Amino acid sequence: MSSLEEKTIATEKIFEGRVISLQVDEVELPNGNKTKRELVKHPGAVAIIALTDDKKLVMVEQYRKALEKTIVEIPAGKLEKGETPDVCAKRELEEETGYDCAKLKLLTSFYTSPGFADEIVHVYLATGLSKKENAAGLDEDEFVNLLELTLDEALHAITEKKIYDAKTIFAVQYIQLQEALKK
Structure with missing residues (x-):
């Protein structure tokens, strides 16, 4: 060829x-x-599947101007210049949720729209969560509601189109697959 x-x-x-x-x-x-x-x-981004000890997914509800609607997503954010994805993932988790994690594991990376964009998203699994005192806050133009959803609640949110983006649907399906593999 x-x-x-x-x-x-x-x-x-x-x-x-x-x-x-x-x-x-x-x-x-x-x-x-x-x-x-x-x-x-695009400089690239991270997305974090943050799981509480009781297996709830930590998510944020956020208005997305491009969609003209509010959706539920896993915590995520763009890489700053010179920042590694690992450092970015811990920073974004803290800024968006107030949580720190004992364990952070890279699961995969993927291009979001390779037909016209070079954005890559690095997806991490964060476990051993603990609320941080004096956690770094949101950016001044960022407003979110913090949510903790069970797998069933997250699956329902997908059918209701409250969860409507690829990285979050991937996260929910990843957790669903892990649960199925345990059976």
Whole structure:
């Protein structure tokens, strides 16, 4: 099979924001033809499946402007410049939930929309949770309600479209699979 690589000929920066940047690349296709690709560049993010000792999923309810609605999600956030995913996961868990964890394990990483974006999300499992005194707070433009859901409650929230994003659905299905494997 021949190479499927698209060679970049030129890049035009369109927008540089706080969270993302946008660019248009002119590329040469494997057959020699040329076309343009609109790309979203993102620094990467973490998502945390935080489980309490009584097996409840720690989640946040948050308004998402892009969706014009409030949804329930696992704690998550973007990597800061030079920050490792492990450090980011512990920071985001504390900022969004007030929890610290005794154990943090990387489960997987995945690209969210590889057709037009390079965002990668690193998914962690956090256990041995404890509430932190003087926990770091939310960012000044961040407002969340803290929730703790059983697996059944989380599955119901998916059917009700209260949980409606890929990382959180992955988290709930991961816990569901772990429970099924125990039987």
